Amino acid sequence: MDGPDAVAFAHAQFCNDVAALPPGRWQWNAWLTAKGRVVALFALLRTGEQALRLLLPDMEAEELAQALRRYVFRRKVAITPRPDLHASGRLAAPLRAQGPVLDGTEEDDLELDFGGPALPRSLYLSRRPADADAAQAEAWAAADLRLGLPRLPAAQREQWTPQQLSLERLAAYSVRKGCYPGQEIVARTHFLGKAKRGLVLLRVPAGTVPGAEVAQAGATVGTVVSAAGHDPRLALAVLPLERDTSAPLQVDGAEAVPEPFVEGLARA
Known part of the structure; x- marks a missing residue:
């Protein structure tokens, strides 16, 4: 599987608590705009x-x-892309890594537990180039969506x-950590209980792409953020947390069926 890019850095302000992350562990994090919107x-x-990666x-890393x-x-501080590092994946349990605990060192290959039970x-x-496998890459991307990881x-x-x-x-953001871009908006939304939309996993028509509208009873109710996979095609869509479940959802005029998420990708 062709994997993500890598950046090595030592300090930055993200929306999770970097200082509380001990060596040999990993967590999800995000880079936000000042308005609290997710950039990456x-x-x-x-x-x-x-050292952090x-x-x-x-x-793109750069x-x-x-x-x-x-x-x-x-x-x-050095913030440097690492084109010498390559990511590869397999749809099987890791040999030694578990949950947020890495296996390996800065000098050696690293193994991450990137799934759930x-x-x-x-x-x-690794520094060894990964073999390109389009089918496995597509299966990996579909698994991302099943696990609730928006692309x-x-x-x-x-x-x-x-x-x-x-x-x-x-567990990709903190409402207790301060001093990161967008922190005030994220915390205010959390403590005032004003989050009215969230992700829903959908089985969608074959041609569905990010940005497609999700409709219900003739009205647009949400937007597709990510889409991957073939037979079935899956999508993550931002939809109202409180919505009528009696009427079917549609994308491009065809029914979109909600699917349950697979648990287990949170890292803290």
């Missing part, structure tokens, strides 16, 4: 006392690195808050 969702790995499923360098100021997956970071193509960046993307399912 990524895995954050603490590979040493002074970002795994970016959808954003693009995010340039954005983060604006916050370095006078700190002795009902949908096990293993992700590997964000460029057109879906800066559109959604962490709550609208249901990132609490991944």
Whole structure:
């Protein structure tokens, strides 16, 4: 499977608590705009006392690195893309990694537990190039959606808050940590109970793409954020948390059927 890009860095302000992440563990995190909209969702790995890695499923490493360098100021920090590292995955349980605990070291290959009990997956970071396998890459992307991991193509960046993307399912943001872009909006939404939309997993028509409208009873009620897989085609859509379930949902005039999420991808 062709995997995400990697960025090595030592300090940045994200919407989860980096300081509480001990070496040898990883968690989900996100980069937000000042208005609290998600620019990128990524895995954050603490590979040493002074070393962190970002795994970016959808954003170019150099693009995010340039954005983060604006916050370095006078700190002795290197934020550098790692084109020498390659990601590969398999749809099977990891050999040694478990939950948020990594296996391997900064110098060696790393293994991550990237699934759950009902949908096990293993992700590997190595200096050895991965073999391209389009079918496996598509199966991996569909598994992302089943596990509640939204994939964000460029057109879906800066559109959604962490709550609208249901990132609490991944433990991917904190309402207690301060001083990150968008923190005030995220915390206010949480404490005032105003999150009215969240992610729903749908089985959708074959041609469904991100940005497609989700309709119900002739009215638009939501938007497709991510889509992957063939037979079935799956999608993650942002929909009202409280909605009429008696009328069917539709995408492009065909029925879209809600599916249950597979639990187990949260990392904390």
